[in-house]
Amino acid sequence: MSDLFIRNARPYDDDAVDLVVRDGVITEIGSGLEAPDGVETLDAEGRVLLPGLVDLHVHLREPGGEESETVETGSRAAALGGFTAVFAMPNTAPVADTDVVTAHVRRRGAEVGLVDVHPVGAVTVGLRGEKLAELGTMATTAGVRMFSDDGHCVNDPLVMRRALEYASALDVVIAQHAEDHRLTQGAQANEGVVASRLGLAGWPATAEETIVARDCALAREAGARLHVCHVSSARTVEVLRSAKAAGVTVSAEVTPHHLLLTDAALTSYDPVNKVNPPLRTAADTQAMRAALAEGVIDVVATDHAPHAAQYKDTEWQAARPGMLGLQTALSVVVHTMVEPGLLDWHGVARVMSERPAEIAGLPDQGRPIAVGEPANLVLVDPEEPWTVRGAALASLSSNTPYEGMRLPAVVVATVLRGRVTARDGRVVERTTA
């Protein structure tokens, strides 16, 4: 727990204030406050202050995929991207389908100490979609709050039904990767004009839409909480809208890349643009933005998916799906949502911090910037543009689809319980003192 004095920051772009942080908690907010003696001062120079960002969907690749990312490198990327909590998906080797692996991931995150790393447990053993993993044991002994077979859909309706029913008693959320495998066999790209021209087998939006519709019906019957990962299609938004109107406890996320990029990028066949679900049409990105502004889609989650060059610099078909997201997420949200006036900074705080923390049941993240609240914060310069360079990102991999792109908004500082974890584009190492 740390002390910190933040001078001249504008919470949610509102009026400038000074903040005193004691033992990781905001103890005083006001204007013209004096810096307490011997306390580190962060001069915000009138920049925007938000609650620390919370990402419900990252792949940190540890254990088993350390050539692509580790908990440490992923944590560095998270801190630099303004995140104070991330949820690490279980598709590791071994799969995080036991309390042993999930506890290991949490411990590695704590050892690195740059961001709260919350393990997501697998819904089914080995992500095979057949037999429920020990959800109860993971929830009680490893504190797992979210379960997902991400990368795979829990395709069998009976298995999904049982998972939702079982989870309802544990008050945990099941996050579904909505993709009917039967409809996406061999799929390589969004089914549509671009994929047809390029000769890439299509991933139809109906494969997402039908699973979401089915799962909403199942969740309603089970009285369970359902979270839909990476919504990508306009029609899925309509399914979510009607389910929410009917009182289903369903939440949904959209990735930054589905807010910004379209399948038009595929014509070069550069697999940096290969991702699952695939980049869709311009109409879909517009629908994603509108749904996020409206709240039908609750949150932005990165689906940060590092892949070492040997898994990406191949022919399209052989390349693994996924793209980096942690260090570019806020900028893409500012570009796609704030600049066009779809979200203000309160809205950014809602979709990137408050609502994700609520969905995952985190008591100490996504909190208001107020006295008595934990000092998990991010300071943003909304004016400053920057040029994305994959090689300069903190991830072990460099598979960013935004290479060379100029984006707005720079993370000036990230604060985790009063400790500055990133400052001016550099990670602040924990001092042993």
Add this chain to the structure above:
Amino acid sequence: MKHLLTVTDLDAATATALLDTSDRLRQALLGREVRKLPTLRGRTVITMFYEDSTRTRVSFEIAGKWMSADTVNVSAKGSSVSKGESLRDTSLTLSAMGADCVIVRHPASGAAHRLAAWADKDRESTGTHTSIVNAGDGTHEHPTQALLDAATLRDRLGSVAGRRIGIVGDVLHSRVARSNVFLLATLGAEVVLIAPPTLLPVGVAEWPCRVSHEIDAELPGLDAVMMLRVQAERMTGGFFPSSREYAVAYGLSDARAAMLPEHGVVLHPGPMVRGMEIAPSVADSARAAILAQVRNGVHVRMAVLYHLLAGAPE
């Protein structure tokens, strides 16, 4: 022209120039005792085939040899490929050995594009210059097939512009169909795709062609009909109920061939499944230009190598 990856790279003038070169090369070889032109002496042309192929690989090899290039054939079997070497490493290795041109066939759509991107990057750092020719990539394109089809149509019909060409069968999985639709449209032909809805790609409405499910209604108005091979494995995917039903609905029988106008030409990219998409008697009839396609294939590929390695002639 640096690479030949897709027919979209060819505008009408460039495509026509390639066809003209092909004609000139055919004339130049006519009646020669030694069928060899010295044009590409000292140049190294490598065919790299990751799929079984007889006609295309041999056609490229003969084209290279008749142009006096040194041709080397690499097949996926028995090379480093079977040891798990990446496509990138294999292609850079061949570039490093001094390949002036790599002709690639690969089951992944876009493989030739990737090779070209790696070759161009390699060129920046090492100064090597390797041209890539797409000899068929997945279900994407087969540009030299479309060029040889256009050459054959030009021979038989006098011109491509203004002609109506039907393409029948498995358009969804056909790289030949994709290359033909876009090249024929560039050259001013009217293209009609004839197939059941399950064998047409989503978004085909955006292509420069018309779509029909009724072959009998179309045949009398076609100047040429191109029958696509129906791959047996498609049947297991449930794209159509049975080979019998397919043959009845879309096969080019004698009766159907007779519905074509008198000058109507029958094309097939091969290999044919006789009795499935085309009746043997039609394949062997005077209308069929199937062997002319094969002959033109060599000349068109000579023209492509010529334009890539020696520069387009004045």
